[in-house]
Amino acid sequence: MAGYNIPDTDYMVSGHVGCPGCGATIAMKFALKAMGEKTMVVIPACCWGVIAGPYPQSSLKVPILQTAFATAGATASGLRAALDMKGDSETTVMAWAGDGGTFDIGIQALSGAVERNEDFIYVCYDNEAYMNTGVQRSSATPFGSRTTTTPGKGWKKNRKKNMVEILAAHRIPYAATASIAYPEDMIRKFDKARRMKGGTRFIHVFATCPTGWRIPSEMSVKIARLAVQSNVFPLYEVENGVKYTINVEGSRPVADYFKIQGRFKHLTDEDFEKIQNMVDKDWELLLRKTSYFDRLT
Amino acid sequence: MKEVLEGSHAVSQAVRLAKVQVMSAYPITPQTHIVEALSEYCADGTMDARFICVESEHSAMAAVIGASSAGIRTFTATSSQGLALMHELLHWASAGRLPIVMAEVNRALAPGWNIWMDQTDSLAQRDTGWIQLYCEDGQEVLDTVLQAYRLAETVNLPVMVVLDAFFLSHTFEPVDIPGQDLVDRFLPPFSPKIALDTSDPFAIGQMAPPNVYMEMRRDVQKAMEQVLDIFSGVEQEFLNIFGRTYGPVERFYCDDARIIMVVTGTAAGTCRQVISDLRSKGEKVGMLKLKMFRPFPVNLIREDLGRVQKIAVVDRNFSFGASGIFAQEIRAALCNHPGHPPVFGYIAGLGGRDVTVDTLSEIYWKTKESDAPEDESVWVGLVNC
Ligand SMILES: Cc1ncc(C[n+]2csc(CCOP(=O)(O)OP(=O)(O)O)c2C)c(N)n1
Ligand SMILES: [Mg+2]
Numbered sequence: 001m002a003g004y005n006i007p008d009t010d011y012m013v014s015g016h017v018g019c020p021g022c023g024a025t026i027a028m029k030f031a032l033k034a035m036g037e038k039t040m041v042v043i044p045a046c047c048w049g050v051i052a053g054p055y056p057q058s059s060l061k062v063p064i065l066q067t068a069f070a071t072a073g074a075t076a077s078g079l080r081a082a083l084d085m086k087g088d089s090e091t092t093v094m095a096w097a098g099d100g101g102t103f104d105i106g107i108q109a110l111s112g113a114v115e116r117n118e119d120f121i122y123v124c125y126d127n128e129a130y131m132n133t134g135v136q137r138s139s140a141t142p143f144g145s146r147t148t149t150t151p152g153k154g155w156k157k158n159r160k161k162n163m164v165e166i167l168a169a170h171r172i173p174y175a176a177t178a179s180i181a182y183p184e185d186m187i188r189k190f191d192k193a194r195r196m197k198g199g200t201r202f203i204h205v206f207a208t209c210p211t212g213w214r215i216p217s218e219m220s221v222k223i224a225r226l227a228v229q230s231n232v233f234p235l236y237e238v239e240n241g242v243k244y245t246i247n248v249e250g251s252r253p254v255a256d257y258f259k260i261q262g263r264f265k266h267l268t269d270e271d272f273e274k275i276q277n278m279v280d281k282d283w284e285l286l287l288r289k290t291s292y293f294d295r296l297t
Numbered sequence: 298m299k300e301v302l303e304g305s306h307a308v309s310q311a312v313r314l315a316k317v318q319v320m321s322a323y324p325i326t327p328q329t330h331i332v333e334a335l336s337e338y339c340a341d342g343t344m345d346a347r348f349i350c351v352e353s354e355h356s357a358m359a360a361v362i363g364a365s366s367a368g369i370r371t372f373t374a375t376s377s378q379g380l381a382l383m384h385e386l387l388h389w390a391s392a393g394r395l396p397i398v399m400a401e402v403n404r405a406l407a408p409g410w411n412i413w414m415d416q417t418d419s420l421a422q423r424d425t426g427w428i429q430l431y432c433e434d435g436q437e438v439l440d441t442v443l444q445a446y447r448l449a450e451t452v453n454l455p456v457m458v459v460l461d462a463f464f465l466s467h468t469f470e471p472v473d474i475p476g477q478d479l480v481d482r483f484l485p486p487f488s489p490k491i492a493l494d495t496s497d498p499f500a501i502g503q504m505a506p507p508n509v510y511m512e513m514r515r516d517v518q519k520a521m522e523q524v525l526d527i528f529s530g531v532e533q534e535f536l537n538i539f540g541r542t543y544g545p546v547e548r549f550y551c552d553d554a555r556i557i558m559v560v561t562g563t564a565a566g567t568c569r570q571v572i573s574d575l576r577s578k579g580e581k582v583g584m585l586k587l588k589m590f591r592p593f594p595v596n597l598i599r600e601d602l603g604r605v606q607k608i609a610v611v612d613r614n615f616s617f618g619a620s621g622i623f624a625q626e627i628r629a630a631l632c633n634h635p636g637h638p639p640v641f642g643y644i645a646g647l648g649g650r651d652v653t654v655d656t657l658s659e660i661y662w663k664t665k666e667s668d669a670p671e672d673e674s675v676w677v678g679l680v681n682c
Contacts, residue, residue: 038495042363054504063493065366066502067359068385074356078321078363078371079493081347085318085369091495109359112352 006187007033016059018051021217023207023224024125025051026180028060028096031123031205034190037062038091040083042076044106045069046098047132048125072097073109077118084119092194093120099140100130103161114170117199121190124163124202127209135212142232143278144271145263147212155266159278164204164238171241173199177234179206181225185235185247206233214262226257231283236290244290254279302472304465305330307435308374308400308458310472311442313338314480315398317372319364321349321357325379326412327462328402332374354379358386358397365395366501368492370446373397376462377404377418384422387455391426392517393502394491396449396456398442399427403562403613404462405648413649414462416561416614420590420622426517428456428524429591431561435470440541441588446484447531452520453490459590462649464563475539483538521592528589545589546597550576554583555606556664559623561587564611564652571657582661587623598630599637607638609664611657612674613646620673641670645677 011032018025024047032039039062043049049066053059067075076095083091097106102124110122129147130136137147139161150156167175174196178186186205193201208224210217227233231250238244255272258264267275302310308331312320320339322332338344351357354375361371375383380401390397405415419429430445432438438460445456460466493501505513528545536542547565550572551557560568565586575582585601587594602608612621619625624642631637641664646652656678663675 037498040367040493040495050504052500052503054506055500055509058498058500058503060500061498063495063498064500064503065363065493066500066504067362068355068389070355071359071362071386074321074351074359075363077349077351077356078319078360078365079367080363081319081321081349081360082364082367082369082371085345085347085364086367108352109356112356115352116350 006183009033011035011037011061013059013061016051016053018047019211019217021208021210021220022047022051023180023209023220024048024098024127026221027125027205027207030180030183030186031094031190032060032062034187035092035094035194040065040079040091040093042067042072042079042093042095044072044097044101045132046101047127048096048098050132069101070105071109072101072106073113073122076120076122077113077116080118080120089197095120095122097122097124098131099124099126099128100138103139103163111170114167114172114200114202117173119198119200121193121201121203123205125205125207127207127212128160129209129212131209131212144258144267144275146266147263164202167202168238168241172202174201174237174239175204176202176237177204177206179224179228179233179235180208181221181228182235182248189237212263215260219260223257223261226252230254230257231279232257234283234286236286243293244286246286246290299471299473301469302435303330303467303469304435304438304460305467306334307439307472308442308460309334309338310474311439312372313344314475314477315370315443315446315484316486317344318346318369319349319361320346320372321351321360322373322375323351323354323357323379325354325376327404327466328374328376328379328400330466331400354382355386358383358390361397362386362390362393362395365397366393366493368487368489370487371397372399374400374402376402377406380418380422381406384425387422387425387427389502390455392513394453394517394520396446396453398445398449398456398458400442401457401459402462402466403459411648412462414464414613415647415649416612416622419457419459420614422457423591423622426454427591428454429459429589430456431459431588431590432465433563433565433586434465435468435472436541437543438465439472439474440535440539440543443480443484444531444535448524448528450487451527451531452523454517454520454524459562461562479538483535524592525589525594543588545594546601547586547588548601549584549586551583551585551601553581555581556661557583557585557602557605557608558657558661559585559587559608559610559627561623562613564613564646564657567652567654568657571654571661574654575658575661580661593626593630595630598627599634602627603631603634603637605638607641607664609641609643609660611643611645611652611660613652615644615647615674624674639669641667642674643677644674650678
């Protein structure tokens, strides 16, 4: 993975309106490096709907189609069908949605598109809440987090939904997690997804949000790295819903990741123990899935 | 060539002849026959098109919006609950200036579940920026779908072609299916004014702050204001090639009429009979069939209705807390027209109840015998009330 060639060309320009340290912005920059100019980006309501720029400006050098919050999967399906009818197989359609647009309001359209095995890449940049509307909880918000709809003692007591597993259950050709702290791994995955034409590819990108997570903007990448190093957000790939490959193995305690974020500052050592336990069990499950496939082949 | 066809299949045949390339729809009675036939055309190669079997109407409209944004001719069809579910996307289509054509089968909204004729579903979407055209029979349905593409692609606005549940969607009638060569002459391949293109990247549907939003909405209205003229040009060409024409409104015995009954959809067929019967008894009555509801043909309404003694509007729909929707719009069109006649509003035939010759005769006599409307809306044919 190290030394993977990162293309020089950028398709994101300066002057976008992302917050300082915005992980979603870093994610787009890396993604488009791998995708190149023959890409059309479909964006439902989310922070990126704003970051992309107000009419008549655009922060991307590729076409953008903005669409309703729940519709990334469906709009991308229609766009793909039109390009196919025009005989344009070269252009890749890339849906680019937040966690709310993917885990919650858009899950129906996404599931429909994946079941039809539509030929596009669906990216969820996951900042673990509805950031555009002011940090409300989503089903991607992790256990323990405060948001504006899980405030004070009402901090979130439910687990984060496991989206990659939901997609694996669709037997999607390719599903992967990626992190803005691992650009080479991320660009490799986008490049791989781009080349795998003919079916749906899903990339779940961990994208820190300094504003919503109450972390200093300069800690954005470091905290994303800690999420991987503590196995809170493992980097792995799933092919055809069954072939699992783990890319990075973490070993740090979860507290290293949690303790430096404002959104978790109310948590106690007891809570960290509980979270450590959940993360360990999830990791164990992931290892088992990986070895299960190894036994199958 | 004439064939005996269901109203639904008149739609499907027109979509085939229009050489639509991307379709997406979700099944709902009574729209199903339209999309089943189209699926068959795709499966057996009759059409060179993609039919995207989405998981909801919300997604169906989103999918055709995606396809239309790339400059492809698109189609969808729905009814009732499905149209209600699409509501959010209807605005995306019109403000996105996408020439999408949709067949909408008028059906009642739940609760209670009711699959039968009622216009409240389409009329509740009157503020979404879609052109709305209401049809009376199978031939008009086929012709209107073809005209809708010409119209939509000229003004860059989406068009809803509306037909009555069952009374039209499931009724078999002889329909002249034109040859492909003639249709090609009338409807050339779509050449989009806007289409996403990687060699000329731009953004569609992006953020529109207060400094630009109002002008964008004004542009939609400006396009709407051109529709009537463009439609008459489209109709003229249609007439030249196919020998048929309908008009945004149709006048039946209106010239010397003292009372004009305003009707839409299949009720117009019944009303023709009623008018003929009444005329044979010496009654000075006429009918105005309203085909175009959006844009509302205000000037035509003033011209045709402004000078009669009384107007009787038959609404198979209702706006709660107000009145029948066609009556409401006609009142609004006439209110600045000096000396306009009283508008009698009648609610009839909701949720699939028949609007019979007797219903319409009752409406006529009530109107004739009253000096002024007894109420904003008079509900006709209620049981146990
Ligand atoms: C149907 C609908 N409901 C609600 C909204 C308001 N809304 C816009 S963006 C957003 C949250 C987006 O969250 P997410 O998908 O996680 O993206 P993020 O803003 O975090 O980048 C919400 C609730 C909307 N635009 N449309
Ligand atoms: Mg989010």
